[in-house]
Amino acid sequence: MHFSExxxxxxxxxKDPGAGFTQRLMARINQAETNxxxxxxxxxxxxxxxxxxxxxxxxxxxxxxxxxxxxxLGIAQYQQLQKRRxxxxxxxxxxxxxxxxxxxxxxxxxRVRASRKAKxxxxxxxxxx
Amino acid sequence: MKTTRKNQRWPNLxxxxxxxxxxxxxxxxxxxxxxxxxxxxxxxxxLEVNDITLEGDMLQLAVKFMEADHxxxxxxxxxxxxxxxxxxxxNFEFDQPNQYSPGDxxxxxxxxxxxxxxxxxxxxxxxxxxxxxxxVMEDGGKVxxxxxxxxxxxxxxVVNIVGSIDLDKLSALEGKFGIPSQNERxxxxxxxxxxx
Numbered sequence: 001m002h003f004s005e006x007x008x009x010x011x012x013x014x015k016d017p018g019a020g021f022t023q024r025l026m027a028r029i030n031q032a033e034t035n036x037x038x039x040x041x042x043x044x045x046x047x048x049x050x051x052x053x054x055x056x057x058x059x060x061x062x063x064x065x066x067x068x069x070x071x072x073l074g075i076a077q078y079q080q081l082q083k084r085r086x087x088x089x090x091x092x093x094x095x096x097x098x099x100x101x102x103x104x105x106x107x108x109x110x111r112v113r114a115s116r117k118a119k120x121x122x123x124x125x126x127x128x129x
Numbered sequence: 130m131k132t133t134r135k136n137q138r139w140p141n142l143x144x145x146x147x148x149x150x151x152x153x154x155x156x157x158x159x160x161x162x163x164x165x166x167x168x169x170x171x172x173x174x175x176l177e178v179n180d181i182t183l184e185g186d187m188l189q190l191a192v193k194f195m196e197a198d199h200x201x202x203x204x205x206x207x208x209x210x211x212x213x214x215x216x217x218x219x220n221f222e223f224d225q226p227n228q229y230s231p232g233d234x235x236x237x238x239x240x241x242x243x244x245x246x247x248x249x250x251x252x253x254x255x256x257x258x259x260x261x262x263x264x265v266m267e268d269g270g271k272v273x274x275x276x277x278x279x280x281x282x283x284x285x286x287v288v289n290i291v292g293s294i295d296l297d298k299l300s301a302l303e304g305k306f307g308i309p310s311q312n313e314r315x316x317x318x319x320x321x322x323x324x325x
Contacts, residue, residue, distance in 0.1 A: 084194075086190065087190050087191070087193065087194030087197075088194065090183070090187045090188070090190040090191035090194060091191045091194050091195055091200075093181050093183055093187070093191070094183060094187075094188060094191040094192075094206065094210070094216070095206075096179060096181060096218075097181045097183055097216045097218045097288075098206070098209070098216075098299075098302060100179060100181075100218050100220050100286065100288065101216070101218065101277065101288045101290070101299060102299060102300065102302045104277050104279045104286050104288055105263070105277055105288075105296065105299060105300050106300055107261070107279060108250055108252060108261040108262075108263055108277065108279065109250075109300060111252045111254060111259070111261050112250060112252050112261075115252060115254075
């Protein structure tokens, strides 16, 4: 292929853009600006969701571990509380059981002692009226 | 040949079955625990009910809890309940006399008439319409259980202690850890005893 100087001059000659070129240009500029504004708006609105995707991947195990730890601590706390409650109940019931047992035991002993006393009083009266 | 083997198995199986059937009976004979469920119906009539069931684990838990709280009575209670398997208390206080039937008490006495139990104290007070009894179950020279039965017109108390306990030590607990002593306690009916 060979191009002569005249061919090149012909190809690169000035051309008239035609009527309405300015309007068309301005319209295109406006459209491009609108598009870029809309996309930037979407970007800003949803950025917390899709922008830190990489970060989210790294944070997920940390969050799971945190939740598991909090759950475990909660269960441990609950078990501790339950143990304390049952311990307190056991202590109260043991003391009450011992209290009733001792009181009744001594009540019986007192009755026996009193009856023996009465009997010995009677016999001493019989011996020494 | 096979038939002979089968025949040899039968006496063993039969013996095993008999032993299996006798096993609960042997346990029952040495069990110092009384069945007090027949008294539960009195809860509705009573003004005050103290129904306590403390098994071995609960007793140990109580001691542990007292020790952890640095309770000064912990050592005393621990010493007292170390040989115990259970404490069962049924105490009913009524606002009117004769709210329980003699049959309720007889049910307990029937159980206490079983082999192993022996009555060590009996006090019948006709004047106060009161029956006081203490039973002990002995196993190999050791106390395996105690039963205290106090039947007053307005109060019925059954205490069943399963395990080894020293009654003198228990009696000496009065005045300690909130147990009122004889002088502190209101003496409701004690005067001019006349009993057996």
